[in-house]
Structure formats: structure tokens, C-alpha cells
Amino acid sequence: MLWIDLIAWTATALLVAGLVLLRRHWARLPVLETDPPPQPAVSVCLCIPVRNEVLEVAAALDTWLAQDHPALRIVVVDDGSTDGSTAVLRAREQAHPDRLRVLRNDDLPPGWLGKNHALYLASQQPEARAADWLLFADADVQAAPDLLRRALAFTVAHPTHPADILALLPGVDTVGWAERAVLPLAASAFLALIPPHRVPLPRHPAFCGVGAFTLVRRQAYDAVGGHAAAPLEAIDDMMLARRMKAAGFVNRVARGGPDLHLRMYHGLHELVCAMRKNAAALPAWWLLPLALPPALLIGLAPIWLPFAGHPGLALLLWLLVPALAGDVQQRLTGRPMDLLWALWPLNALVFAAGTAWAFSDRLRGVNHWRGRDVKLR
Structure with a gap:
């Protein structure tokens, strides 16, 4: 040969x-239960970093504001946007003052990446401090109204080993020819690298965090130092999951799409x-x-x-x-x-x-x- x-x-x-x-x-990727039994009420703070996301942020925020989980508060950090995102965020904040708060940040301290700093700022707000869970999601992510409630039910679906950090894999919306040709199969490559049935096993090296949806128990987040422990980590979602699993917390991953979806790039x-x-x-x-x-x-x-x-x-x-x-x-x-x-x-x-x-x-x-x-x- x-x-x-x-x-x-x-x-x-x-x-x-x-x-x-x-x-x-x-075949081994878990699916959220369609109609889970009622769960004890837990508070959630959704933390969203925004930097020049005017094309997607309005539709994304509307879906989170429509979530049927009553104990949800949303903190958005507007990280120096210059494209009109600020006006969109302020309009949504005025319309939903009981559920949404927007912080404007124009100064990035040395030694921080912008997204990590924005998520850190959001996680330090009173709504986030008081929450049982933190949800980290990018500014272009859209969710079905019952998604958060179903995800919370999934965290306790294994009573002996409830999840401390849950990642959901989203569907990818594509419009232009480059997005349609490249993104779907690139997203498949990510799943090929992550064995979902191995992620929860404490001795297996597999771990998973997803920028579209990473739900973290507040106490576990604080225990590993949160985003402040890795301020220059560009793949923040995956590395947060890695640090939490290494610290002994239970990491799980499940299917989010098509109820969770986003247009990642234009x-x-x-x-x-x-x-x-x-x-x-x-x-x-x-x-x-x-x-x-x-x-x-x-x-x-x-x-x-x-x-x-x-x-x-x-x-x-x-x-x-x-x-x-x-x-x-x-x-x-x-x-x-x-x-x-x-x-x-x-x-x-x-x-x-x-x-x-x-x-x-x-x-x-x-x-x-x-x-x-x-x-x-």
C-alpha cells in the first residue's frame, strides 16, 4: 500500500x-421531560452579557421574560454596546421592571475578558446573590416558555445525584449561506467530542458547559470562585464546568433544541x-x-x-x-x-x-x- x-x-x-x-x-443524550411533576419553588437569576447584539437581543429577551417559572429574575450587563443594543435593553427594562434589570458597564478592568467580567458583575447583583440558581445564557438565545421549569425538574430527576451544573445543547438557527453550510455540522462535531452519558460520572474526565444555557447551583458557583477564578478564560462555559466537576460537583448535559435555539453568528x-x-x-x-x-x-x-x-x-x-x-x-x-x-x-x-x-x-x-x-x- x-x-x-x-x-x-x-x-x-x-x-x-x-x-x-x-x-x-x-442516542445517549438525555431529553427534558415534557410535563414534569411540580417541584418546590426555587429562585433563579438569569445572567446575560450583551455587547453589540442589537440584531438578536430583543427576540431573545422576550422569550426569557415569557418564562412560566415565577421565581425568575433577569440581570443583563450591557458591556459597552454601541450598536443600539442599549436602547433595546432600556425599553425592555421599563416594560418589565419586576423581572428585568439592566446594568451599563463601560470599563473593563485589566486582566479580564469582557464576557467574563459582565457575567461576574451580573452574578454579584442582589438578585443573583439571593438566588438558589444562576443561569448563564448568551444574548442571542431564545427559549420556549416552559424550558426553565423543565430544566429545573431535570436537575432533581436523579434524586441520589442531583445536578449542580446543567448544560443544554441548543438548536442553531442559520440564515446566510455560510451559516447554513458550516454551523450545523460544526455543532455536530461538538457533540461527537462530548459523551453525555459520561459527563455525570465523577471519575470520568468528560465535562460540559454551553454558552446558550448553563444552569449552576449558586452555592456550587461560589465554592469554585465563579468567573472571578478564571477571568481570562475565553471558553468560560466549558471551563466553569470543568472546575466545578473537579471540585466534586455533579455535571449533567441534556438536549435543549429545538425548544432552545439561537443564531450564533451572522x-x-x-x-x-x-x-x-x-x-x-x-x-x-x-x-x-x-x-x-x-x-x-x-x-x-x-x-x-x-x-x-x-x-x-x-x-x-x-x-x-x-x-x-x-x-x-x-x-x-x-x-x-x-x-x-x-x-x-x-x-x-x-x-x-x-x-x-x-x-x-x-x-x-x-x-x-x-x-x-x-x-x-
């Missing part, structure tokens, strides 16, 4: 193995910028250049396999990936398959562009997001 044949079969095997893991994890530029931010946060960031060649080799396999003498493998992968990963996305979003999923190899190009940009940022010692450079050293 020539070396090119070995590479071809290896790339194919890795992609198929990823699909097997995805399907296995999907267009190709935001997609690349998001990869830039997250890749720069990886612990071994200096190895990023070494990760690019194998990632491109695997992700672009359907394109180069025919030239390597394996057109059958190329066709198999081109059809199998959107079919199997797309089925998961249809269930998470409640929407039909999209023909643009056939462009799934574009994921590799977005990853490469964002990773190269992230490496450049780390060489400069900064993390960049939404027009703000934060020094990391």
Missing part, C-alpha cells in the same frame, strides 16, 4: 469514527472571528500550526481523495457526513435537511482561517472579540 493510500484510508476512518461517536452520543466573517477567539484560548496554543495540516487533510478529504485514486471513498464521505450529522441537526432544530450541508468541507477552511488568526493573536498576547483586544499577559 502506497503512503497516499494509507493517508486516504486513515482520513476516511477518522471521519467515519467521528460519525459513529456522534450517533452514539446522540455570516462568514463572524464565523471566522469566533474560531479565532476560541482557538486562541486553547491551552497548547503554540501547537496550533501543527494542527492545521492534519485538520485540512481530514476535513477536505472528499476533495482530494479522487485525485489520490479513491473516488468511492470521496463519494461515501460526501454523502455520509451530511446524512448522519444532518439527522442530528434536524432533530435539534426541528427543521428539514439543507442542501447546503453538502458543502460541509468548508468547515475545514473556516477552522484553518480562524486558527491561523488565533495563533497570530497569541503571538501578540491578545484575545480579540467584538472589536476589543484584551491583553493576556
